[in-house]
Amino acid sequence: EAGVAQSPRYKIIEKRQSVAFWCNPISGHATLYWYQQILGQGPKLLIQFQNNGVVDDSQLPKDRFSAERLKGVDSTLKIQPAKLEDSAVYLCASSSTPTYQGAIHTYEQYFGPGTRLTVT
């Protein structure tokens, strides 16, 4: 089974420029997530899609970040204009239908390798 694919792996831009990241989830996974991981911190959820609809974008800085998941498969995350504090690794993850672990459902998230963004 192929994993979550992301591109590019690395990107360096100047502040105020725009940038876009692409994610292809595991085939058949309905749920897709974008996380921001700043160096030395844990991932922070930016946006969650269920098929092509947004489930949670409460932590997405909507004045500069946007994301879409057309046709419920691939997704693109865009930053415009970029700021210095946007330097981070942007992780995409996907999950499928829940599985049982004892009496609870789990929704294991499979992460891609991430895109490392440096804003200068």
Add this chain to the structure above:
Amino acid sequence: QKEVEQDPGPLSVPEGAIVSLNCTYSNSAFQYFMWYRQYSRKGPELLMYTYSSGNKEDGRFTAQVDKSSKYISLFIRDSQPSDSATYLCAMSAYPGSARQLTFGSGTQLTVLP
């Protein structure tokens, strides 16, 4: 105060040692607790998943949750150089790991051969 606190390390141990990794949290609504392993320049991968208090064992890994103390631990027995990675704790108040996970900042572990 952060919702989830995790000692960043770095932690360096000899091969074969028992490793103890810990997180504390402040949100008493958290019920679902996870440990992720993240190798350098890779995405996190789920290691252990536990619900409420208690222990869970999987091979060389044991996860413990003490909700009364708001403290969770991951123990690695017979540690191997391949265990060298950053370990992230994560927790949620909602069923499953999908929604509103709060991650710790990660502990960097190196197991020396």
